[in-house]
Amino acid sequence: MTPQGGSVAPRRHGAAEIDALAAEVAAALGSLPGVVAVAAAGSHLAGADDPDSDIDLYVYAAEPPPLAARAALAARFATAAEIGNEAWEPGDEWVAARTGIAVDVIYRTPAWIETQLDRVLVRHEAALGCSTCFWHNLRYSRPLVDRDGWYRRLQAAAARPYPEPLKRAVVARNHPVLRQTLSSYRHQIALAVRRDDAVSIQHRTTALLASSFDIIFAVNELPHPGEKRLLWHATTRCARLPAGFADDVSALLGVAASPAGDVILARVDALLDGLDDLLADEGLLPTR
Numbered sequence: 001m002t003p004q005g006g007s008v009a010p011r012r013h014g015a016a017e018i019d020a021l022a023a024e025v026a027a028a029l030g031s032l033p034g035v036v037a038v039a040a041a042g043s044h045l046a047g048a049d050d051p052d053s054d055i056d057l058y059v060y061a062a063e064p065p066p067l068a069a070r071a072a073l074a075a076r077f078a079t080a081a082e083i084g085n086e087a088w089e090p091g092d093e094w095v096a097a098r099t100g101i102a103v104d105v106i107y108r109t110p111a112w113i114e115t116q117l118d119r120v121l122v123r124h125e126a127a128l129g130c131s132t133c134f135w136h137n138l139r140y141s142r143p144l145v146d147r148d149g150w151y152r153r154l155q156a157a158a159a160r161p162y163p164e165p166l167k168r169a170v171v172a173r174n175h176p177v178l179r180q181t182l183s184s185y186r187h188q189i190a191l192a193v194r195r196d197d198a199v200s201i202q203h204r205t206t207a208l209l210a211s212s213f214d215i216i217f218a219v220n221e222l223p224h225p226g227e228k229r230l231l232w233h234a235t236t237r238c239a240r241l242p243a244g245f246a247d248d249v250s251a252l253l254g255v256a257a258s259p260a261g262d263v264i265l266a267r268v269d270a271l272l273d274g275l276d277d278l279l280a281d282e283g284l285l286p287t288r
Helices: 015-030 067-077 110-121 133-139 150-158 164-174 185-195 198-219 230-237 245-257 263-281
Strands: 002-004 035-041 055-061 078-085 091-096 102-108 142-146
Touching (some): 015 035, 015 067, 055 110, 067 078, 102 110, 133 150, 142 150, 164 198, 198 245, 198 263
Antiparallel strands (some): 002 078, 035 055, 091 102
């Protein structure tokens, strides 16, 4: 990884400024060896951005372009830069010198994203906490470079209703671990409370919320929007929510920060009781 430069204080940028930078950078990325498509995604397109939001650009190639070429491209635009960041997906992160807009470049192979789409839309395979994030990312992205139309064809394949078998698979995968199984998140939180293990409480509460949101988006037949602003997405886009859901989430987060005995377990149960009521109403509550 090659870090360069310092930091730029964030400010809110207009849509035209963001779009212009995204198009300019995407064109440059599209000229790198082997690149077949570049797409923009993230909070700017979802209308959920803030002054700290970056531009997410997804670059599709059989293999990531050479580091030297990526560093040279960043040097044309950036002040602070990290090239070859492998902490999550392969990528580069930098800050545009002209505007101070942060740019996050992620490198993927076409075969990989095709497999992710087949996993949910063809094989109906769920995961814990984020079953359909890649479907959402692909479906609601904006292609800026598309050499032979491959990306738009893939988007067309992704523009389909939420499969009923997938919805049931997401519930079946995520619901038992909330509090039904011997190693459920609720059980682990209860053990952590008895041990006065604040770090474990936070860790398991986060996992419990992740699976709860995965279920919420599945019930509403919406692809999961990713890890950021989940409560905003749920309350603004989901027609079917447990009664008092936002308040229950906020209350749970409040007590998880400084848990006191059974108080956090009561908040966990209040949240999960509401979720069970919703699933029962939808005919989706798994039998034990």
